[in-house]
Amino acid sequence: MATPTVRRLQLGNELRHARQAAGLEQADAARILDCATTKISRLELGQSGITKGDLLLLLDEYGDTQEHKDWLLELARTRSARGRWGGYRSVFPEWFRQYVDLETDASDIRQVRGEIMPGILQTEAYIRALETSSPRADDSNVDAAVSARLERQSILTRSTPPSASFVLSESCLRRQIGSPGVMRQQLDYLYDLALEDNIHMQVIPFDAQTYAGAISYDFTILTIPSPGNTPDLDFVYVESFDDARYLDSKEVVSAYVSLWNRLQAAAMGPRESLELIRSVAEQSYAPET
Numbered sequence: 001m002a003t004p005t006v007r008r009l010q011l012g013n014e015l016r017h018a019r020q021a022a023g024l025e026q027a028d029a030a031r032i033l034d035c036a037t038t039k040i041s042r043l044e045l046g047q048s049g050i051t052k053g054d055l056l057l058l059l060d061e062y063g064d065t066q067e068h069k070d071w072l073l074e075l076a077r078t079r080s081a082r083g084r085w086g087g088y089r090s091v092f093p094e095w096f097r098q099y100v101d102l103e104t105d106a107s108d109i110r111q112v113r114g115e116i117m118p119g120i121l122q123t124e125a126y127i128r129a130l131e132t133s134s135p136r137a138d139d140s141n142v143d144a145a146v147s148a149r150l151e152r153q154s155i156l157t158r159s160t161p162p163s164a165s166f167v168l169s170e171s172c173l174r175r176q177i178g179s180p181g182v183m184r185q186q187l188d189y190l191y192d193l194a195l196e197d198n199i200h201m202q203v204i205p206f207d208a209q210t211y212a213g214a215i216s217y218d219f220t221i222l223t224i225p226s227p228g229n230t231p232d233l234d235f236v237y238v239e240s241f242d243d244a245r246y247l248d249s250k251e252v253v254s255a256y257v258s259l260w261n262r263l264q265a266a267a268m269g270p271r272e273s274l275e276l277i278r279s280v281a282e283q284s285y286a287p288e289t
Contacts, residue, residue: 005101006224009046009233011075015058016044017230022062032061050076091144095244099237100221102246104155107232108223109164110260114215115171116260117186120153120164121193126186129178153178156199157224165200169261173203173280180285187281194274202267205274210266221256 017027026044030037033054042048055076059069076240092100102118103109111118117126127149131142156164173190175184204215224233236247236256247253259274268276 006105012046106222110221114169186287203273
């Protein structure tokens with residue numbers, strides 16, 4: 001079952017397409033419900049809920065099929081489920097929680113990182129080294145932070161895992177987080193992950209010329225499959241120190257997909273990337289004798 005965040009977004013997406021298929025504008029939908037147009041906008045963006053009565057009123061006016069009505073009623077019924085962010089999961093800041101929901105339900109994940117390993121690929125020791133050195137570190141929350149991030153990683157090994165592709169700067173391999181032993185373990189783990197069928201790993205080396213500067217822009221593209229008749233949901237996630245942006249306009253997503261394609265083309269191939277990962281692990285972080 002999809003997370004509450006994703007179900008709310010799917011409901012809004014489905015309602016928008018149903019309205020458009022009926023040849024109506026948001027102002028027309030607002031007149032049906034006798035409400036402000038902003039309410040329809042927020043509903044279709046997945047930013048607010050809707051009562052069963054208002055939902056049926058809209059769908060009747062849209063001329064929707066009974067099968068589709070039943071599906072949207074189910075989405076609306078479960079949109080406000082709670083309890084996900086209790087316990088150790090509560091260590092996630094509020095602005096990051098939507099990302100965790102989107103990541104959980106994604107069928108395709110594409111991520112670019114310039115300095116630090118993607119969180120979904122980090123070993124426990126690497127996570128601990130990051131958390132204890134963070135300016136926001138709180139010793140009482142380190143264990144919870146580790147548990148929460150390791151739980152996120154379970155999506156890569158579930159029965160139906162997402163397709164996950166990564167373009168990493170060589171800096172991710174050479175930036176020492178923790179001890180040399182921590183880095184050796186991290187790179188060995190990265191190498192093993194890259195051999196999995198659903199994971200695609202590429203590295204942009206320091207001597208790359210094409211689009212080398214663009215690797216400094218960390219971003220993630222997430223595709224959420226839609227079970228209805230509407231297109232899949234695509235989001236771009238861009239994070240800063242204390243906040244994040246969730247971008248879903250067609251033009252912006254298209255621009256980031258174009259940037260992703262250019263970076264992927266500039267990176268080393270998967271086999272060459274594996275060789276570089278192994279080389280850095282053995283030459284820079286060899287076990288002490």
